[in-house]
Amino acid sequence: xxxxxxxxNPGKQYENTRHNVGxxxxxxxxxxxxxxxTQSKHKGLYGIGQVSGEKVLLLKPLTYMNLSxxxxxxxxxxxxxxxxxxxxxxxxxxxxxxxxxxxxKGSPGGHNGIKSTVAHLGTQVxxxxxxxxxxxxxxMSVPDYVLGRFRPDxxxxxxxxxxxxxxxxxxxxxxxxxxxxxxxNQ
Numbered sequence: 001x002x003x004x005x006x007x008x009n010p011g012k013q014y015e016n017t018r019h020n021v022g023x024x025x026x027x028x029x030x031x032x033x034x035x036x037x038t039q040s041k042h043k044g045l046y047g048i049g050q051v052s053g054e055k056v057l058l059l060k061p062l063t064y065m066n067l068s069x070x071x072x073x074x075x076x077x078x079x080x081x082x083x084x085x086x087x088x089x090x091x092x093x094x095x096x097x098x099x100x101x102x103x104x105k106g107s108p109g110g111h112n113g114i115k116s117t118v119a120h121l122g123t124q125v126x127x128x129x130x131x132x133x134x135x136x137x138x139x140m141s142v143p144d145y146v147l148g149r150f151r152p153d154x155x156x157x158x159x160x161x162x163x164x165x166x167x168x169x170x171x172x173x174x175x176x177x178x179x180x181x182x183x184x185n186q
Contacts, residue, residue, distance in 0.1 A: 001055040003081045004029060004169050005072055007090040007113040009147075010045075010062045018133040019065060019146040021162060022089040022113075025129070026058050028166040033058075042074035043067075051173050057081070068113040069120030076121070087127040087172060088117060089165055091146065095132025098157025100165050102181040103128050127177045129168060131161050 008014065008023030016024075030037050035049035035058050046059040057079060061071035076086060090113055095101055105125040108114035118124050136145035150158050168184045 001057060001079055001081055001085060002173060003057045003059060003072075003076060003079070003086045005059045005061065005068075005086065005088045007065060007068050007088065007117075008060060009064050010060070014147065016149055017147050018091055018150060021091045021131045021133065021158065023060050024158075024162045025089045025131075025165045025169065026060050028162055029169055030058055032166060032170070042071055042078060044071040044075060046075065051170075054173050056173060065113040065116075067116055069116035069118070072117055073120035083121065083123065083126055084177075086121075087129065087169060087177070088114070089129045089131065089169070090114060091133045092130035093133060093135050093142070093146070095130060095134070097132055097134045097150070097154045098161040099132035100161050100168070100184065101130045101132075102168060102177070102184050103130065104177060104181070127172070129165050131158075131165060 006022030006026030008020035014020050030047060033049055033051055035047040037045050037047045037058060039046050043063045044059050044061045046057055048057045059075055061068040063071050104127055107124060108118055136142060168180055171180045
């Protein structure tokens with residue numbers, strides 16, 4: 001079984017914010033793969049389906065960003081999912097808007113959702129897709145920035161990044177993550 005997790009914050013007020021691009025990728029996959037997110041358990045909203053003979057679980061943790069690891073760990077334990085079968089998608093301040101970067105390991109880099117994930121999984125070694133949201137302008141706080149919405153001129157890049165990230169997730173269902181990394185980190 002493969003677990004694909006999009007990080008974000010639950011609630012209408014957080015929809016389409018910079019911090020919720022992970023949720024957007026999971027919603028895109030839910031639509032593409034016909035895996036409705038209808039189950040609410042393990043502190044998350046999720047759905048399970050079959051893709052090319054592989055069981056796939058799509059998860060949106062409902063713990064709020066800073067506690068995302070609680071839901072991820074609960075789902076991974078319950079369904080006995082190996083670390084190499086987990087893929088986490090989240091926003092990254094250190095990449096330009098719309099740029100994606102796939103990695104198999106790394107530090108949280110100040111991202112509280114990843115800090116929580118590392119703490120609960122007990123390792124920094126797990127597959128991830130980082131989606132660039134860029135840094136705030138001078139004078140704007142990081143929390144205000146990540147909880148803000150994309151500017152109209154940034155929207156096309158983000159929509160493209162969400163689709164490209166979903167493409168990479170789909171590719172991972174049929175190929176080793178290292179191969180997918182080599183294809184999508186161009």
